[in-house]
Amino acid sequence: MIEILANSGTFASELIARTSDTASVQRIVQISLAPVFLLAAIGAFLNVMNGRLIWLTERVDRLDESEKMGRHDPALEELPVLKRRQTYAHTAVTLSTIAALLICTVVALLFISAFIRPPIGTYVAAVWISAMVMVFVSLLFFLLETKFATRPASERRRLSRKIRRKKDDTDNSATN
Helix, strand or coil, rough: HHHHHHHCCCCCCCCCHHHHHHHHHHHHHHHHHHHHHHHHHHHHHHHHHHHHHHHHHHHHHHHHHHHHHHCCCCHHHHHHHHHHHHHHHHHHHHHHHHHHHHHHHHHHHHHHHHCCCCHHHHHHHHHHHEEEEEEEHHHHCCCCCHHHHHHCCHHHHHHHHHHHHHHHHHHHHCCC
């Protein structure tokens, strides 16, 4: 059957002829291993960031509930910093997920390049660079989130007051 298709002169025969060489398929698999390892690393990073994000979300929700019920909880003072950390963690997760999707696209493009005539190396490079930018920025947001997390409690409370004042000033100027 494959011989008949290969000799018929159709797109299918051309496709089979280009991909029948085991060595060329092996090269593509080898080339795609580096992006796949990066994909595994991003998966591990996402696991860590999702754990942090879940903890932050639950903590913010508990403190918001305490605030609504009028309970006095000293931790309420840190709520603005926790919300900022939550935003940073969420951004890191989002960017990492986009990077993972872009890396999947790179792997797909590598395999597609074996089946089509026009060279698409420029597209592969552009998608790879985009993925690296997403990973880089994601790690920066992770760095910001951990920077806030490791500050002493007194500094976090001071920063929370500053964030709250800035928000109040913004809200007041918007109503005037």
